[in-house]
Amino acid sequence: MAHTHDTDVLIVGAGPVGLSAAAELRRSGLHCRLVDRLPARLPYAKAVGIQPRTLEIWDRMGLARAMLEAATPMRGQLIYGNGEEQARIDLVLPPEVPYGFAALPQYETERLLEEYVAGLGTSIERGTELLSFAQDGDGVTAQLTTASGAAEEVRARYLIGCDGAHSTVRKGLGLSFEGGAFAEEYMLADVVADWDFPQGYGIRSMHRADDGTTDDLLVCIPLPGAGRYRMSMLVPPELSTQGTDAASAGDGVAHGMEGGRAPELSHIQAVVDRLSPKPAAVSDMRWSSVFRISHRIVDRYGEGRVFVAGDAAHIHPPTGAQGMNTGIQDACNLAWKIALVVSGEARPELLTTYDAERRPIGEEVVGRTVRHATQGMETDPDDPRMLMLREAQLLVGYRDGPLAGPPYGPIDAPQPGDRAPDRAGLTGRIAVYPLRLLDILRGRTEHVLILYASHTADLAEAAEAAGVTRRTDASGGPGARSGWETIAVLDREAEPADTPLTVPQYRDAAGEFAGLYRPDGPTGFIVRPDGQLGARFALADTKQALSAYWGALSASGVG
Numbered sequence: 001m002a003h004t005h006d007t008d009v010l011i012v013g014a015g016p017v018g019l020s021a022a023a024e025l026r027r028s029g030l031h032c033r034l035v036d037r038l039p040a041r042l043p044y045a046k047a048v049g050i051q052p053r054t055l056e057i058w059d060r061m062g063l064a065r066a067m068l069e070a071a072t073p074m075r076g077q078l079i080y081g082n083g084e085e086q087a088r089i090d091l092v093l094p095p096e097v098p099y100g101f102a103a104l105p106q107y108e109t110e111r112l113l114e115e116y117v118a119g120l121g122t123s124i125e126r127g128t129e130l131l132s133f134a135q136d137g138d139g140v141t142a143q144l145t146t147a148s149g150a151a152e153e154v155r156a157r158y159l160i161g162c163d164g165a166h167s168t169v170r171k172g173l174g175l176s177f178e179g180g181a182f183a184e185e186y187m188l189a190d191v192v193a194d195w196d197f198p199q200g201y202g203i204r205s206m207h208r209a210d211d212g213t214t215d216d217l218l219v220c221i222p223l224p225g226a227g228r229y230r231m232s233m234l235v236p237p238e239l240s241t242q243g244t245d246a247a248s249a250g251d252g253v254a255h256g257m258e259g260g261r262a263p264e265l266s267h268i269q270a271v272v273d274r275l276s277p278k279p280a281a282v283s284d285m286r287w288s289s290v291f292r293i294s295h296r297i298v299d300r301y302g303e304g305r306v307f308v309a310g311d312a313a314h315i316h317p318p319t320g321a322q323g324m325n326t327g328i329q330d331a332c333n334l335a336w337k338i339a340l341v342v343s344g345e346a347r348p349e350l351l352t353t354y355d356a357e358r359r360p361i362g363e364e365v366v367g368r369t370v371r372h373a374t375q376g377m378e379t380d381p382d383d384p385r386m387l388m389l390r391e392a393q394l395l396v397g398y399r400d401g402p403l404a405g406p407p408y409g410p411i412d413a414p415q416p417g418d419r420a421p422d423r424a425g426l427t428g429r430i431a432v433y434p435l436r437l438l439d440i441l442r443g444r445t446e447h448v449l450i451l452y453a454s455h456t457a458d459l460a461e462a463a464e465a466a467g468v469t470r471r472t473d474a475s476g477g478p479g480a481r482s483g484w485e486t487i488a489v490l491d492r493e494a495e496p497a498d499t500p501l502t503v504p505q506y507r508d509a510a511g512e513f514a515g516l517y518r519p520d521g522p523t524g525f526i527v528r529p530d531g532q533l534g535a536r537f538a539l540a541d542t543k544q545a546l547s548a549y550w551g552a553l554s555a556s557g558v559g
Helices: 016-027 052-061 064-070 106-119 168-173 265-275 323-343 348-375 384-391 437-441 456-473 512-517 539-554
Strands: 007-012 032-036 072-074 076-081 084-090 101-103 124-126 129-135 140-145 151-161 177-193 201-208 214-222 228-234 282-298 306-308 447-453 484-490 505-508 523-527 533-538
Touching (some): 007 016, 016 052, 016 323, 052 323, 072 214, 168 306, 177 265, 228 265, 282 348, 323 348
Parallel strands (some): 007 151, 076 201
Antiparallel strands (some): 072 101, 201 214, 214 228, 447 523, 523 533
């Protein structure tokens, strides 16, 4: 039986992950509804770390500048044990990485994302709760209750659960959520400290007992504002929620902020007095809470037309600020695939690659953050450079995933499945200032085909092949988009144009693109909408490579 869809996608949960999903779907032209059971945005600095990879995603959206203006730099961490400095970690990345680490309270991240999504025509429906849902071959029927208490039935093509650790969507799908919980409880507080530690550095101060175990802990993350930090520390016995219903919210998942007694400023000051390497007074507390930590991951990221993302799919310690950033990447990975399916450019089976690509990432993040929380980042076996790149989420890739085409050229160069790294030194035909690759990709919502060669004749031939392929392979159904956008990059040593080009063209004036991407002669690259490389191939094989890649997206057997 056919049903009329009220919207393309219903998103449950309007935190950073749900807002990111809505942003990417709306940018691709889809209609979506975004509901959240809370009556207002929470004023808590829960997730505060912003990774460089997330800033690259926001750059593609045109949102990075607003986020950067609101954030504060994260330059490193100072680690103390029993009052003595033990390590200093400086957050230094290779010079080609366009963004550093940043800190921004979650309520500010949500505010800026909410304003961005509203500008695209979607507002959060607050006080609206998902009660249940049922799916069939044509869509999902969801039962909601609105802020006024009225019942509403919504019909959507797809449903995304971004509704946190106690997700209604996850429970409705019957997904397992295996893992465990840390015995320790923590206090969180947003306060000002009057010490004189260097700006932009987090503080981790521990007390170790005679047997080497940590029995007291203070972690301070800088926030925007003079001397302001989000502090976390062990809970004193009088504030413990263990053994109460609040400890697990009734579903056995002990994770997140608890609704019990909130710590007072005196509780925070007592810990600072014990553990701060320098005497300090804390003041101006904006909020505080008791916090519990679990580590869990679902057995699959979705089923049929219903998916989970962010904390609904994976929860873990906040070490290294991986959770929210990983969830945002979940949302971006899923959104472009749904957009292709709804537009008719890809078969529904493409959506199975969401689980295939993202669940291994979630498993790695859960394992790593648990290890770092229990042993410390300084004990990580990776060399410092790799550790920093991994924490920045710049190594997230899908080389072994179902969409990664065959490698081409040097195996240690960016290959299909890898992040498409930014590079500077590109010049246009009119503007005299150099551009970064991110400047050229900004605002684009489709796949981008980059053609690189030393002769415009090679570029023109490949551009023509790309145009023919697009017309024959990506015609899609009603409302289908064009498939991909094509740009040409001319080698720095190339002679003046000898053949006119019908696509935008740039010159690798500084040779930086070639130095990083290491093309093997005339080479083509496909950049996916989520900023990962989809394919890499010899320019002479453009038509075949595009047909193969697009065929993988639309093939019924993908995944």
